[in-house]
Amino acid sequence: MEMSLSKQALGLASGLTLADASWERAISVLPGAVRRTYPANTTIAGEYHAKSSILIMTAGWAAFAKTLPNGSRLIVDFALPREIAVIEFAGKAGETITALSDVTAIELAGPVHTSFSRYPPSICEAILRAEAGRYSRVAEHLAGIGRRGAVERTAHFLLELACRSHRSATTYPDRFECPLTQADLADALGLSAVHVSRVLKTLRETALASFRYGVVELHDHAGLIKTAGFDRSYISS
Amino acid sequence: MEMSLSKQALGLASGLTLADASWERAISVLPGAVRRTYPANTTIAGEYHAKSSILIMTAGWAAFAKTLPNGSRLIVDFALPREIAVIEFAGKAGETITALSDVTAIELAGPVHTSFSRYPPSICEAILRAEAGRYSRVAEHLAGIGRRGAVERTAHFLLELACRSHRSATTYPDRFECPLTQADLADALGLSAVHVSRVLKTLRETALASFRYGVVELHDHAGLIKTAGFDRSYISS
DNA sequence: CGACACATTGAAGAGCCTCAAAAAGGGTGG
DNA sequence: CCACCCTTTTTGAGGCTCTTCAATGTGTCG
Incomplete structure (x- = not known):
């Protein structure tokens, strides 16, 4: 899905298969894009690392986790390479985003809603699609934990x-x-x-x-x- | 929150407290708004009742539930009176929306994304806020089922x-x-x-x-x- | 080699489930 | 207003799943 993002967003003919290197290079050319790296087991965003931005994962896995008052932790969702991680504080969900392995990502800084006026429609659609997919996953996850x-x-x-x-x-x-x-x-x-x-x-x-x-x-x-x-x-x- | 929607959306002075009847009447005046009723224990939308629309609940409770292949059911979220329920098929989450008690609601028909060009910004914001709140609730729900x-x-x-x-x-x-x-x-x-x-x-x-x-x-x-x-x-x- | 994180295994018990039956409401028709 | 039915709630008994605690094993790295 995000594959189609890259093609559309960059105006490439669909059907063309991009090598990873060029996919990455092309995205990083978007206005405001910054390349970031997060070592394994570091916090990408959370209570004391407020941040509003969009991460396009290029390597490594990240976790969106909640920590409860009783001290236990639950991972709500993951971000895998080539997926889009939307980070919203104050999304108020109280989630902490952690790098589970060494993460590299391209960051589009700023609150999400400001992105819609700054990036081409295909990027915006990809962001919305990513969020919709995320919701689907979390709902399925919920059903699984509750009833499987x-x-x-x-x-x-x-x-x-x-x-x-x-x-x-x-x-x-x-x-x-x-x-x-x-x-x-x-x-x-x-x-x-x-x-x-x-x-x-x-x-x-x-x-x-x-x-x-x-x-x-x-x-x-x-x-x-x-x-x-x-x-x-x-x-x- | 949706209270502020109604005031802003309708251009009313904030601080004014609306009686329920007038709140309801005012929303129902929006273009394309249709008043709907669903008796208790009926399906509002689901696999065989495809539907894309927005419901502004005026009375009764509805449930967003998933049914698993093993036959069990899990309620992912609820819609209470004065909340906005966004119904998307193919949101593909595979959720079924059911009226738990007699429901009355005002329906703004059509897929969500078409709403953004049809309704005033305050309404659109309220829709987005409703969806964000929904995500927060589901994430919290997930953590609760997993770790409480x-x-x-x-x-x-x-x-x-x-x-x-x-x-x-x-x-x-x-x-x-x-x-x-x-x-x-x-x-x-x-x-x-x-x-x-x-x-x-x-x-x-x-x-x-x-x-x-x-x-x-x-x-x-x-x-x-x-x-x-x-x-x-x-x-x- | 020692230190450390991660994985495995055993034993005992808490928590929740299933099955089963009875009690309590709620609605309907007489 | 009562008799009946159906849904919902309550309670008991027993058992399975998963947890906790604790110890041992395995891999990795300085």
Whole structure:
């Protein structure tokens, strides 16, 4: 989806496949674009790092997380490479954005609403599409945490990440890199880290998927989709 | 918040308090506005009732719910009187909107994006604000289901409903009407209906709140806020 | 090699669920 | 106004899922 952003936004013929380097270079030429890097485990924005801007992720993963008064943490959504992360403070949602691995991104500074008069319509549409997709994901996430068991939920989550990192509308990758720790997974899934370890063991033993050394392998796409009850249509709306 | 919408939108002096009847009448005068009624337990929009429009709720409660492949249901958000419900199909989130009690609303038909050229800026802003608030609520909801225990979560939920139905930025009502059944509550909280009954009993026994015969009574505001870890700043962003 | 973060495993228990049955409301027709 | 039905709520008993605590194993890096 954001792929089509880049093509339209830059006035390129659709169908043309861009090499990563030129995609990145072309975006960074937009007025007001600044290249940023955030080392792993640093805060990109949050309570004491107020910020309103748009990040076009070029590398690394980031998390949008909430911390509750009781001290626990829940990751609401992720930003993957080539996705657009809209950061709004005071979006008041009280989310903290953290770099989970080394992040590089192109920043379009300023509150979102000011972007609409500054950037070409195709960029604005991409921003709106990104926000709509984000909402879809969070709603699906909510349903999963509320009504899916741990294995089901984890399988579902891995499939979502597979779709998002693979960026194909029809196929699933056999493997993809995923810089999350089991503790991160736990905070995303609303489970304890210990139980995540057990769930991953189950997935390994049932030959559905494995997650070791920072890479996820999907051994049985059909089986995973079935046990997760996964319907990818909510992604990239 | 939507109160300020109506005043600004209609060019009224701010500070003026509108009676409900005139507020309603004034909105319904907007071009393309149609008054709608939906009896309790009917579908307003969903898989087989495609619809793209904006509803300004004048009475009754509606639920945005997802149904999972495994048959269970989770209520993602509610629409209360005087709130704006944006209905987008294909918002692809796969949500079904249901009237929980008899609903009356003023409908501004058509996909949201077409509204921005048709209605005055104050209306458009109110729509955007409604959507932003909705996102905040869903994110908070997600964190609650993922990381709060049943009692905590229920208390939090009742406080949110209290704020939303009371429509004051600083105070809490002592009681408010709430047409939800315990089964609805269960689907909103990610619990079983049986357990909701027990949780409500606990809240009653600890003299925090009671929920009977369609009305919620908040007996101990401070205690509720403390046990829920409630911070109202996420509401009506 | 030692230090540190991350992952795995076991054991015990809390929390929530399911099943099942009874009680309490709420509405309808006689 | 009462008898009936249906929905909603309450309560009990038992069990599964997930959590917590604690210890051990594994990988990485200075």
